[in-house]
Amino acid sequence: MLSCMHEHDGPLTRLRRSHEQAVLELLRKHGPLSRAELGDRSGLSRTTLHDIVAGLVGNGSVVVATPHVEVRKRGRPVEKLSLNPAAGEAVGIDFARRAVHVAAVNFAHEVIGSASEAHAADLSWPERIDIAERLLAAPGAVHLDALSAIGVGVVGPITDPGSEKARARGTDGLPDLLRKRFGVPVLLDNNTRLAALAEAVWGAAADSSDVLYLRLSHGVGGGLVVGGALHRGRNGLSGEFGHITVDPAGRPCECGGSGCLETRASLDAVLYRYREAGGRADDLAAFLDAAVAGERSALDVLERVGIDIGGVLAAVCQAVGPGVIVVGGELAEAGPALLGPVERALREQLMPMARPHVDVRRATLGETGSALGGIALVLHESPLLSHYPRPGSEEDA
Amino acid sequence: MLSCMHEHDGPLTRLRRSHEQAVLELLRKHGPLSRAELGDRSGLSRTTLHDIVAGLVGNGSVVVATPHVEVRKRGRPVEKLSLNPAAGEAVGIDFARRAVHVAAVNFAHEVIGSASEAHAADLSWPERIDIAERLLAAPGAVHLDALSAIGVGVVGPITDPGSEKARARGTDGLPDLLRKRFGVPVLLDNNTRLAALAEAVWGAAADSSDVLYLRLSHGVGGGLVVGGALHRGRNGLSGEFGHITVDPAGRPCECGGSGCLETRASLDAVLYRYREAGGRADDLAAFLDAAVAGERSALDVLERVGIDIGGVLAAVCQAVGPGVIVVGGELAEAGPALLGPVERALREQLMPMARPHVDVRRATLGETGSALGGIALVLHESPLLSHYPRPGSEEDA
Structure with a gap:
């Protein structure tokens, strides 16, 4: 690559x-x-x-x-x-909608730093790259002279993943800009998929090489790690769990379909359900506070969302058979009030012989997960770095 | 392996x-x-x-x-x-419920023969192996002295696939029996998954390395081929499309769950629906004849089944992103009367940007598909035979 x-x-x-x-x-x-x-x-x-x-x-x-x-x-x-413990071998950058996240590993493949900076949604690519460069060059951060490659996460589907020719919506030219700025090769992928890879390498599923990662945020997406490698699908259109239909007669979805999981489980959808049920919360924090305080209507909403999510996860599990399911994104902060119903619905809809193998965990890497995933992408796909130990190798031994 | x-x-x-x-x-x-x-x-x-x-x-x-x-x-x-064009390098055997199928390839990896024989469902393993040996040793068949390995398909989930220790329901000891009889290593896997691999190597999807195979027969199952290799999942429980829930409140399924696709799309379920709708057919042949003759109730049943199937396929496609979907099994003989509704429902439930990539095809390998898949398993997994060209390599070039 x-x-x-x-x-x-x-x-x-x-x-x-x-x-x-x-x-x-x-x-x-x-x-x-x-x-x-x-x-x-x-x-x-x-x-x-x-x-x-x-x-x-x-x-x-x-x-x-x-x-x-x-x-x-x-x-x-x-x-x-x-x-050199301060020398950056590989850098990951996540260009999220309203923030840039960076992370770096040294030649011993230890994470030597990560940083984030929020920005307006309409910022240009050169300006976002400025932020990334500033974060990476900050005093005490990474010594970049020995950099071998950069792994980059972007929003939206990547139909030619891993390649410099990747043409995501609005990311045309981004790899070129980055290569000119940093002088090293650039690998690009969807940032949610990169978060999946990171959880399988350094996060909640570091002990497994077959991972289903679901992110519950403003959008609902995810990624599959199969045999330690990121699964991409024929046209880069995989891990789109948010657009699996829950109810064909349901509400229209941003993707152009109807009744997708995202219409039920995105942050907006959850807050909408909560307000419909009489709840008073203008933002997620207030909603989560209400759930923690044991407010019935908040818990009911999480229960109903959890059932929808569990059903979708069950369908994917029957098809793919992952070892571990990791749930991340802001809604996962609801903890057991959400993951409990998710796991119950999942078990109920799995064929009985598959039920003992269900293992649902909360993501551990937080907002820099995708930047870390960019690093994992570089370490996995570089022929120069092929000695990097595959995740799950201990489990498989 | x-x-x-x-x-x-x-x-x-x-x-x-x-x-x-x-x-x-x-x-x-x-x-x-x-x-x-x-x-x-x-x-x-x-x-x-x-x-x-x-x-x-x-x-x-x-x-x-x-x-x-x-x-x-x-x-x-x-x-x-x-x-030697007559020398068998690898043999595949499919121990189906009521029949043994065999196939062999020579050292040029050309299929040099295949054969089938029906038997009673309660036949013992040694008796089934007798049939396989007889079919392989028939005059004009395969010259087995140079055999390097046997790939074997069996009914039911294989939780330790590819290994000689595989313990499928009732197949304990089968690999040992086969190794003693033929004197070569034995690889075992679920026979529906092997049919998936065969369709991706020699069949309807020989031009693709990412294939979703669905088999509609007495049971409903399938398999995924990812990057040219059989996908197995963490515990060998993958490709179980027949046990994806269509309606959580639906009829009980043999698997112990409820409302699985199999309760709607198995041959029995389809014939049951047809008779409920007033149709007169005791077996599949009569039902298919009615459909070919354009009988409204037969076509309606296929339409409803097709919608259920398309919905399940859409969910799996969103997760996995296959290049080609292959539909096999006896019910696929209904042709466009079934595959038309399947494809329409699939497209409708896919996110719009994924719709152009849908490619649904009917399986082409028939009843010896799983035996051929056994051969593909051997050719792919033997470290001695690793030069075998991966399916889809041209497509990827």
């Missing part, structure tokens, strides 16, 4: 990158190593290794340290090379 | 097998080759190649021919080696 960068590279550049990755992989695996140890383990010649290490130190991805304790008999200290 | 065989093999045996596969792959790709050409292309030493070829000729997978036309200058004819 990163071939965009490499198709213009000559064989020598590719060879050099492969050597660099071998050295980084050894440091990732073994921790600090001397040049001699790196030479033994990498099989590279002394000259080549010297050259590769100089490059990695130069771009900031590797640092040189001279430990006090370890001294050669002749008295000359042994320099140890290690990954 | 064939590790059961290889975990007891020493490194030399594995090396030998890898050499054998390299030679077979060259013959598959280039057609007949001389020993000298094989030596050049395989990189094997003359001694090793001699040894490997002798083994392959000995077990019947390779044959030696001396063409008339091609003669060396010195006058000595050049022997050409080629795949």
